[in-house]
Amino acid sequence: MFLGLPADEWIQIGISIAIFLGVILFGYPLLRWILRRVIGRLTSRTQTGFDDALVSALHPTLFLFLLVLTAQFGIERLDFLPAAWDRWIGETFYVLFAFVVALAIWRLIGELSHWYQDEISSRTETELDNQLIPFFRRVLQILLVTIVLIILLSHFEADVSALVTTLGVGSLAIALAAQETLSDTIAGFVIMIDRPYRIGDRIEIQDLGTWGDVVDIGLRSTRIRTRDNRMVIVPNSVIGKSLIVNYSYPDTMYRIQIHIGVSYGTDLEHARQTIIDAVREVEGVLDDHPVEALFLEFGDSALIFRVRWWLDSYEDTRRMFDRVNTAMYNTLRREGIELPFPQRDVHHYFAEGGVPFKIEQVRREPGDRPSNH
Numbered sequence: 001m002f003l004g005l006p007a008d009e010w011i012q013i014g015i016s017i018a019i020f021l022g023v024i025l026f027g028y029p030l031l032r033w034i035l036r037r038v039i040g041r042l043t044s045r046t047q048t049g050f051d052d053a054l055v056s057a058l059h060p061t062l063f064l065f066l067l068v069l070t071a072q073f074g075i076e077r078l079d080f081l082p083a084a085w086d087r088w089i090g091e092t093f094y095v096l097f098a099f100v101v102a103l104a105i106w107r108l109i110g111e112l113s114h115w116y117q118d119e120i121s122s123r124t125e126t127e128l129d130n131q132l133i134p135f136f137r138r139v140l141q142i143l144l145v146t147i148v149l150i151i152l153l154s155h156f157e158a159d160v161s162a163l164v165t166t167l168g169v170g171s172l173a174i175a176l177a178a179q180e181t182l183s184d185t186i187a188g189f190v191i192m193i194d195r196p197y198r199i200g201d202r203i204e205i206q207d208l209g210t211w212g213d214v215v216d217i218g219l220r221s222t223r224i225r226t227r228d229n230r231m232v233i234v235p236n237s238v239i240g241k242s243l244i245v246n247y248s249y250p251d252t253m254y255r256i257q258i259h260i261g262v263s264y265g266t267d268l269e270h271a272r273q274t275i276i277d278a279v280r281e282v283e284g285v286l287d288d289h290p291v292e293a294l295f296l297e298f299g300d301s302a303l304i305f306r307v308r309w310w311l312d313s314y315e316d317t318r319r320m321f322d323r324v325n326t327a328m329y330n331t332l333r334r335e336g337i338e339l340p341f342p343q344r345d346v347h348h349y350f351a352e353g354g355v356p357f358k359i360e361q362v363r364r365e366p367g368d369r370p371s372n373h
Contacts, residue, residue: 009080016074023070028063061104068096094155102148106141113137135185135219180237184220187236191217201248202314205239247314253286254314258321260328261302263338268295271337272305278331279309282323286310302340 072093075081081089113133197203197214203224204211212226222239224232247254262271275293279285289310297304307328311320332339 009078012078012080016077020067020070020074023066027066027070031063031066032059058104058108061100061107064103065097065100068093068100091156095152098148098152102144105144109137109140109144180235181220183237184235187240188217188219190240191222191236196244197246197249201246203247204245205234205242206245207242208234208238210234211245252313252315253310254317255289255308255310256317256320257306257308258324259296259304259306261299261304261340262332263302263340266303266337268303270335271303271332274331274335274337275305275307275328278327279307279324282320282327284311284316284320284323286312301342 072089075089113136117133191197197217199214199217201214202212203214205224210224210226210232212224212232214222215225215231216223218236221233221235224234226232260275272293272295276291279291279293280287285291286309291309292307294306294308295303296306307324309324311317329339
């Protein structure tokens, strides 16, 4: 007898301790060898690192699970322990197994998020997913801890209704306080999925009258650099409700147009060909795309043509207007084609004694002779 236990019971305790120590000494290397040599060969045949992330996440927790299982086996095989201990032993191992499972899921969430950032988000053109992944990882981990805590409290027959109610009220308060931020975050996530624009695209937000180059797509807002080098920061929720014009999609090639008028009595075909030839000579106008001069309407003072042409990039739009307008003006003047403008005559009527009693404004079109009064 030693400490009130006979020799055979001490032998059983020693066997349980030896089993546990044997798992500590040999279980980890054996488990590592199995994961690397057997499962590693299978995962090496795949082109994705997803399965490697799974193995990396589960390796330590599998060893912990094996230790807890071995400890439970070593204690339960001691049939001489008091029956009153059975409940406490069972509850203790229930908590340990819950901890190991929660730790495995925790590591799985972390490893998969890192895998996504390394292999998926690095290939995308936006930084929004790099900002969303850590956010969602934290949300999932907090949710995991909350669920495990509720499960443990329920297992020990604790009243969790008050805790659930408190969490619900707290979540509602946070949601109401951060309503705008949550709206921007959700809109940012939708932008990442739908991808109406990317970093580097030139866009126009028609509802705001803002346009420029997209510099950054953030979790809460999008930054746009205007042509005068001003940074416009627009909340994602505002962009989600607005009409977006993307000048860079599907490509940067762009068609622009202007209106020009020639005087009544001008030979239409001659004016049309003169305009087209003038535009084609301008540097930057694409030769393999049509240049059009469409006679649209009879204006108040002129015959209106709509002139359309293509250029390689939207970035040269303003300078292209200058070059095309200059070329058309010079060519039409050289060809003797008049570019009319509205005119107005002011007539003064005098009574006897030279006192004006009536002033009359008469609109005169180009080519009309002034009336004699």
